Amino acid sequence: MLNTFTSYQLITKDISKSIDRIEQQPVVDRDTKYYLANITKVKSIDDFVKNDRLFKYAMKAYGLEDMDYAKAFMVKALKEGVSDPDSFANKLTDKRYAEFVSAFNFAANGADATIYNKTQQLVTKNYAIQAQIAGLDPNSAYVKGETTYYLANITKVKSIDDLMSNSRLYTYALASFGLDSATEDKDLIKRVLQGGVRDPHSVANKMTDKTYAALASAFNFEAYGENTTTINPAQQPTVDKYMRQTLEEDAGQAxxxxxxxxxxxxxxxxxxxxxxxxxxxxxxxxxxxxxxxxxxxxxxxxxxxxxxxxxxxxxxxxxxxxxxxxxxxxxxxxxxxxxxxxxxxxxxxxxxxxxxxxxxxxxxxxxxxxxxx
Structure with a gap:
C-alpha cells in the first residue's frame, strides 16, 4: 500500500485525470446522467426534495449527505434563501448550507432556480426595465424582437471578444445596465469584463459607478470563461462538486x-x-x-x-x-x-x-x- 505522501501526490499530479476516473465509475456515471437529465425539470422546493435521487446527489455535492434525511430542515433553509443576512442558512455556523441554498436559490429565482443564468434571465429582465425607463413599451415588437434575438444567440458567446464583436448582442447587454454602446469606451468595457469582480481591486470594483461591477458580474468571463452564458450552479457546478466529493471519499477509504x-x-x-x-x-x-x-x-x-x-x-x-x-x-x-x-x-x-x-x-x-x- 502506498504511503500518505505518495498517494496524495499521485492524485494531485493530474487532478483532472483523477476526476475522470471517478466519472467513469458505473454508479457515479449513472447517477450523474440522471441528475443532469432531470434537475432542470425541477420547478419548486417541493419538486426538489420529493425526488430523493436528485436531492441526495445535490446534498452529497455540497458535503451534506449526512443530512439528506433532514428534509424539513433543508426546506426551511431553501425557503428563506440567502438574500437576508438573518435568513436561516446565513445564521448557521456551517457555511455549506448557505452555499447549497445559494446554488438552489428558489427563494430568489423561483421556478427558474435550476436554469437561472445572469446573462439570460437577469439581463433580459433588466432590458425590459430599461426600455420602460426610456419610454418604450416592454411588450412592443422592437423590444420583443431584440430580446428574442439576444436569447437565441447569447448562449453561443464563449468569450469577451465574441460578445463585443456582435454589435447587436453587445448593444443589448450594455443597454440592460443602462449603458449606451455608442458612447461607452470599448477598451474600458473590455478591461471591466476581463477583470471580473472577484478581485476587490479589479477595474469594475474600483469604479465609483457600480453599474460596471454589475455588468462584470453578469458577464463573468473572468470566473466562468466559455461557460459564462450557460452556467447555472444547480447544473454542471454541482456535478463538479459531486465528483470532487467522491474523489475525496474514495481516497479516504484507503x-x-x-x-x-x-x-x-x-x-x-x-x-x-x-x-x-x-x-x-x-x-x-x-x-x-x-x-x-x-x-x-x-x-x-x-x-x-x-x-x-x-x-x-x-x-x-x-x-x-x-x-x-x-x-x-x-x-x-x-x-x-x-x-x-x-x-x-x-x-x-x-x-x-x-x-x-x-x-x-x-x-x-x-x-x-x-x-x-
Missing part, C-alpha cells in the same frame, strides 16, 4: 490522511481567518498535525488556538499554490509518521469527529509551542 489533504486543498482558497479553520474540525486537524499538536489541543481556548496558529503560520500562504503545496507536503509526511500506512485508520468519521482529550496537557503544549521550529 488513507484518511489523503482525504484530509485533498479536503484542505479544496477549502484553502476560502480560508480568510484562523477562526474559519477552527470552525471546521477537518481543517483544524490538518493544521494541528503540521504543527505537531495533539488532538487534545482542540479543547484549549479558541482565541489561544487562533493566536498560536497565527504565530506559527502565515494564513496568506493558503492562497499561494506553491506555498500551499509545501504545507500539504509537510502534512502528508507528518500524517504518515503519526499514522503509518500499514495501520492507517480508514474510517471517514475522523473528518468530522470531535477532538480527543487525551495526552499531554494543552497548557504544556502552549508553553512548548512558544519555541519556534
Amino acid at each position: 488513507n484518511q490522511g489523503v482525504r484530509l489533504a485533498l479536503y484542505f486543498d479544496r477549502k484553502a482558497p476560502t480560508i480568510t481567518s484562523w477562526y474559519d479553520v477552527l470552525a471546521d474540525t477537518a481543517l483544524a486537524s490538518v493544521v494541528r498535525t503540521v504543527l505537531g499538536l495533539p488532538d487534545s489541543f482542540a479543547t484549549a481556548d479558541v482565541d489561544k488556538q487562533a493566536q498560536l496558529f497565527e504565530q506559527k503560520l502565515d494564513i496568506s500562504d493558503f492562497s499561494d499554490p506553491e506555498k500551499l503545496g509545501k504545507f500539504l507536503t509537510r502534512f502528508t509526511s507528518m500524517y504518515e509518521i503519526n499514522h503509518p500506512t500499514s495501520s492507517a485508520v480508514t474510517s471517514v468519521s475522523v473528518l468530522f469527529a470531535q477532538p480527543l482529550t487525551v495526552g499531554i496537557s494543552t497548557d504544556l503544549m502552549m508553553a512548548m509551542q512558544k519555541l519556534r521550529f
Whole structure:
C-alpha cells in the first residue's frame, strides 16, 4: 500500500485525470446522467426534495449527505434563501448550507432556480426595465424582437471578444445596465469584463459607478470563461462538486490522511481567518498535525488556538499554490509518521469527529509551542 505522501501526490499530479476516473465509475456515471437529465425539470422546493435521487446527489455535492434525511430542515433553509443576512442558512455556523441554498436559490429565482443564468434571465429582465425607463413599451415588437434575438444567440458567446464583436448582442447587454454602446469606451468595457469582480481591486470594483461591477458580474468571463452564458450552479457546478466529493471519499477509504489533504486543498482558497479553520474540525486537524499538536489541543481556548496558529503560520500562504503545496507536503509526511500506512485508520468519521482529550496537557503544549521550529 502506498504511503500518505505518495498517494496524495499521485492524485494531485493530474487532478483532472483523477476526476475522470471517478466519472467513469458505473454508479457515479449513472447517477450523474440522471441528475443532469432531470434537475432542470425541477420547478419548486417541493419538486426538489420529493425526488430523493436528485436531492441526495445535490446534498452529497455540497458535503451534506449526512443530512439528506433532514428534509424539513433543508426546506426551511431553501425557503428563506440567502438574500437576508438573518435568513436561516446565513445564521448557521456551517457555511455549506448557505452555499447549497445559494446554488438552489428558489427563494430568489423561483421556478427558474435550476436554469437561472445572469446573462439570460437577469439581463433580459433588466432590458425590459430599461426600455420602460426610456419610454418604450416592454411588450412592443422592437423590444420583443431584440430580446428574442439576444436569447437565441447569447448562449453561443464563449468569450469577451465574441460578445463585443456582435454589435447587436453587445448593444443589448450594455443597454440592460443602462449603458449606451455608442458612447461607452470599448477598451474600458473590455478591461471591466476581463477583470471580473472577484478581485476587490479589479477595474469594475474600483469604479465609483457600480453599474460596471454589475455588468462584470453578469458577464463573468473572468470566473466562468466559455461557460459564462450557460452556467447555472444547480447544473454542471454541482456535478463538479459531486465528483470532487467522491474523489475525496474514495481516497479516504484507503488513507484518511489523503482525504484530509485533498479536503484542505479544496477549502484553502476560502480560508480568510484562523477562526474559519477552527470552525471546521477537518481543517483544524490538518493544521494541528503540521504543527505537531495533539488532538487534545482542540479543547484549549479558541482565541489561544487562533493566536498560536497565527504565530506559527502565515494564513496568506493558503492562497499561494506553491506555498500551499509545501504545507500539504509537510502534512502528508507528518500524517504518515503519526499514522503509518500499514495501520492507517480508514474510517471517514475522523473528518468530522470531535477532538480527543487525551495526552499531554494543552497548557504544556502552549508553553512548548512558544519555541519556534
